[in-house]
Amino acid sequence: MRDIKEKSSGFHWAWIILITCFVNLFINYSARLGFGVILPEMIRSIDLSRTDAGSIYNAYLFSYITLTPFTGFLTDRIGGRRVITVCCLFVGLGLLLMGTTHGLFSACIYYAIVGVGASGMWTPVITIVQRWFTPHRRGLALGILSTGYGLGFATMGVVFPWIVSHFSWRFGWYYLGVGALVMVFINGLLLRSSPEDVGLLPWGEKEHGPKMPSVDSHPFVNESILKTIFQSRIFWIIGLSYLLIAYSLYGITTFMVDYAKYQLDLALEKASFLATIHGFSQVLGVLIIVPMSDYLTRKKTLILSKTFIMACLMGILFTGSSWGILIVLIGILGIFYGAIWPLYGACAGDYFPREVMGTVIGAWTPLYGFGAILVHWITGMIRDATGSYDYAFIVCIITTGLSIGLMSLVKPVRRDDELGPDQPN
Numbered sequence: 071m072r073d074i075k076e077k078s079s080g081f082h083w084a085w086i087i088l089i090t091c092f093v094n095l096f097i098n099y100s101a102r103l104g105f106g107v108i109l110p111e112m113i114r115s116i117d118l119s120r121t122d123a124g125s126i127y128n129a130y131l132f133s134y135i136t137l138t139p140f141t142g143f144l145t146d147r148i149g150g151r152r153v154i155t156v157c158c159l160f161v162g163l164g165l166l167l168m169g170t171t172h173g174l175f176s177a178c179i180y181y182a183i184v185g186v187g188a189s190g191m192w193t194p195v196i197t198i199v200q201r202w203f204t205p206h207r208r209g210l211a212l213g214i215l216s217t218g219y220g221l222g223f224a225t226m227g228v229v230f231p232w233i234v235s236h237f238s239w240r241f242g243w244y245y246l247g248v249g250a251l252v253m254v255f256i257n258g259l260l261l262r263s264s265p266e267d268v269g270l271l272p273w274g275e276k277e278h279g280p281k282m283p284s285v286d287s288h289p290f291v292n293e294s295i296l297k298t299i300f301q302s303r304i305f306w307i308i309g310l311s312y313l314l315i316a317y318s319l320y321g322i323t324t325f326m327v328d329y330a331k332y333q334l335d336l337a338l339e340k341a342s343f344l345a346t347i348h349g350f351s352q353v354l355g356v357l358i359i360v361p362m363s364d365y366l367t368r369k370k371t372l373i374l375s376k377t378f379i380m381a382c383l384m385g386i387l388f389t390g391s392s393w394g395i396l397i398v399l400i401g402i403l404g405i406f407y408g409a410i411w412p413l414y415g416a417c418a419g420d421y422f423p424r425e426v427m428g429t430v431i432g433a434w435t436p437l438y439g440f441g442a443i444l445v446h447w448i449t450g451m452i453r454d455a456t457g458s459y460d461y462a463f464i465v466c467i468i469t470t471g472l473s474i475g476l477m478s479l480v481k482p483v484r485r486d487d488e489l490g491p492d493q494p495n
């Protein structure tokens with residue numbers, strides 16, 4: 071890495087880290103959010119119910135949320151480079167297997183393998199990026215990074231109908247699997263767990279300012295710090311608000327294409343186009359809303375975003391039968407949907423010490439995952455029982471409102487550098 075040090079004055083390696091992590095998110099979330107795009111063809115081909123489809127996605131989420139606290143802890147202990155590289159291998163293998171499935175059981179097993187790998191494709195990724203950028207540049211960095219999952223979703227909405235018409239839905243999984251396996255080698259080559267590992271300062275930090283210790287100089291997370299985190303009121307308030315908004319958002323995005331195709335009777339191309347609109351709108355959101363949080367504060371930005379999300383869900387429920395209005399509502403929803411996830415990641419950097427960011431994000435993930443698992447089962451059962459998504463969407467509106475209420479209880483923070491939890495303004 072000598073060349074990196076020599077060139078750091080002209081080009082900072084933080085941007086290579088950011089680009090590499092961007093591609094990881096693009097592939098991972100193409101597979102994750104693209105499940106909703108592939109879903110209509112997949113359930114038709116192998117004769118699954120919507121409840122079955124929810125079970126497949128929940129198999130992914132179960133392995134994801136079970137392992138993410140460990141991958142978050144390992145990121146703080148041994149560095150994100152190793153964690154991301156190994157997990158990317160599991161993502162690739164699981165996606166290739168998904169293309170071979172012929173029934174519910176095998177689909178659950180294979181997508182669970184993807185979930186094992188995905189446990190290293192968010193928490194370690196945003197932890198590495200935050201370590202390579204100073205606190206007042208994290209919103210910018212996470213905004214750029216998070217365009218990866220919006221573009222992944224949008225790309226699936228455009229490409230998947232072409233794949234179906236020329237091949238089959240199975241090739242959607244094959245292409246993504248090959249891409250993930252390629253990234254295994256790129257991650258090992260380019261990623262570094264922290265700037266201190268290569269003798270650099272985070273991008274945006276003054277050269278003569280205080281230098282942060284390397285992550286690797288803290289191989290074990292201090293037990294008293296962990297105790298303080300889990301006893302912190304703010305940890306649980308933010309975590310529960312995360313659970314509720316995850317329920318709301320997955321309730322619409324996972325079943326959005328199926329809702330448009332079978333409840334609104336739209337063609338597959340039109341229904342899939344909603345995913346494209348949603349995905350590209352996410353890109354706008356993470357480039358505008360997330361950097362704005364550096365100035366507006368994470369709390370205010372999260373409350374604002376959730377308020378717009380709730381309004382859009384109500385609009386979809388009551389006026390979504392109009393194609394033109396539906397496009398507008400999905401677009402606005404996508405803008406604020408895209409901002410939610412990196413804003414929660416930035417909260418970990420704002421409210422807790424730098425050395426335990428990965429642990430905090432990983433510990434929030436089971437709460438987020440519990441919300442996502444609940445909504446897939448509940449929405450699938452409501453749809454199968456009533457033949458409509460309307461009642462399921464009403465529940466999503468209520469959980470969004472509750473999430474807003476919890477976030478309003480969070481005290482603001484002032485960050486001169488790295489503050490611990492519950493530091494009031």
